Amino acid sequence: MLVDLDYFYAQCEEKRDPSIKEKPVVVSVYSGRTEDSGVVSTANYIAREYGVRSGIPISVAKSRLREVDAVFLPVDHAFYDEMSEKVMVILRSYADRFEEVGIDEAYLDVTERAGRDYGAATEIARDMKGEVKAHLGLTCSIGIAPNKVVAKIAADVNKPDGLTVVKPDAMREFLNPLPVGSLIGVGKKTEDRMKAMGIGTIGDLAQIDEKTLIDTFGQKLGSYFRRAANGIDDTPVQERGERLSVSRISTLKEDTRDLKAISRLSDRLCDDIYSMLIERNLGFTSIAVVAITRDLAVHTKSKTLERPSDRPEILRNTATALLSELLDELELPVRRVGVRVSGLAKAETPNKRLTDFT
DNA sequence: GTATGCTTTCGGC
């Protein structure tokens, strides 16, 4: 089954201050460039009635809510992380196997404790929803199905506070009428490409021969689409390992092509990443930068070191060099700058020593 | 051709 906490950030804010829960609540990332620049991260269902959705500019949200007593709040990740941890402890206790997906989502394999019975699985889900509600006051939506791909879609069709069960015999009729965009992995771009091929629903997709799909979308995606559309997925529910990368991105106060201004911001991002690496005693092997230009186009450049490093100046200098190269390839001014490190490796020596002697 | 590694883009939240 897939458990998805409803409108998570906004629901957390409603718990912190229950007086707002009868109003539209909009939680946003403010870029700091102007008073209202930034985008909506999550909105509660009252705000959604006004067309306020994740990803729209704050200014758009404000104009859609201009005649209403709405609450606009900045994101508070520390608080949501804390709530998430508490939820995950409860969810994990209901699972044979557990896989945390994001801050607000998790897959649970309950096959064994439900004795392969969908009625029993449904009872488990109800109990779990009850406990999350009683202990933390949060609602969630749950999809129960024979596999992860279908469970995810099932959780999506009935929100908030939903519980949808799709048994093996019902998979075809459940999936066929849904738009291809319901499938995980089919975003806007892929959906447009499929539409152009005359594929609108999952049922349409299920009929396309595998060769065509592989030729169009590549080996992995093509065969995944084919199987997923037919309700086939044998990927296990399993614990996720350590994080593979750490990144920071931020918006410049104003668009610029001045390397000084760009590297000033880049240095800040590097320092922030570096302090995270120190905390976890990690080195990095690969450094990538991203520059988002005035037209919101994304440009990246990366470099892999010959061996892992734990030196902050390597991080800073490499990032700036990459950004300088990237800038040479671009014509428009830069709006946002980001740095990402990957190839994370445990540093051999304890941190104290590292900073003292290397 | 296969395996492998690096860079860039895409999708989800």
Added chain:
DNA sequence: TTACGGCCGAAAGCATAC
């Protein structure tokens, strides 16, 4: 009409080695 964040993982695309 426009408006516009900050993360993460995974795969495609490409190059290279054998």
